[in-house]
């Protein structure tokens with residue numbers, strides 16, 4: 001991770017930088033936005049800006065401090081680790097942050113805590129942070145990240161500065177993939193086409209693995225919906241093969257394709273999010289606006305059910321049945 005690895009999100013970056021440069025460093029922040037948009041990168045950037053030893057133009061990206069922040073080894077940039085396997089923080093994890101905050105920084109004048117990915121943390125545990133984020137010690141900066149702003153207690157949100165991250169434009173994304181990640185222009189184009197301006201997801205997509213496989217399945221499902229082939233629909237979902245995480249990913253990507261189709265149907269092509277514009281267009285052409293609107297709600301319903309531990313096989317069969325009843 002480097003200083004120049006934040007692209008897009010100019011307004012988020014400018015707002016935070018202006019606060020720090022103007023001597024109004026926010027001591028409690030929430031950075032939110034979908035996975036892959038650079039929330040943790042922005043948090044590291046803020047930490048580097050506060051801990052950088054360069055007299056001007058912070059973060060310089062080259063001093064010992066900056067390198068330690070971006071390399072993950074600065075003693076005053078503390079990445080809090082959740083103790084639960086699920087990735088959720090226990091009450092005790094957050095209480096430890098509170099007590100550690102009372103201790104002076106190790107080698108600088110500031111201590112920055114990153115409590116990342118708080119989506120799964122129970123609301124009750126967040127209570128442990130209330131007093132701290134309301135009146136943090138002068139030397140402490142607490143940065144929390146999550147996909148959804150709604151996962152925080154209202155009492156937390158009312159005490160922090162919230163920063164929302166958004167996908168960058170496809171062309172910005174492609175340029176970054178080519179110039180910084182050294183992908184070929186063709187690879188960059190395919191990834192940006194599939195994952196929109198979400199750089200983290202593009203990177204994951206190009207590295208193969210789950211996301212690429214899920215995108216392929218979601219595209220097969222969408223194609224089966226346009227062609228009305230029930231067999232292809234079932235076959236596509238079977239490829240999830242009892243893997244809950246994979247099924248969730250497929251449903252999320254399918255939700256975006258269906259949403260794009262509904263948006264295209266309304267005559268708007270400027271704001272597409274999904275992994276296949278081609279599939280969204282085919283759906284918009286083959287189905288009425290009313291049918292598309294009904295379809296959009298299906299993945300959401302089963303994402304909640306699967307998250308709530310419903311039987312995966314039954315859920316996927318029900319998804320197919322629901323889709324069939326509409327198209």
Ligand SMILES: [Zn+2]
Pocket residue numbers: 051052053054058059060061062063064065066067
């Ligand atoms: Zn520096």
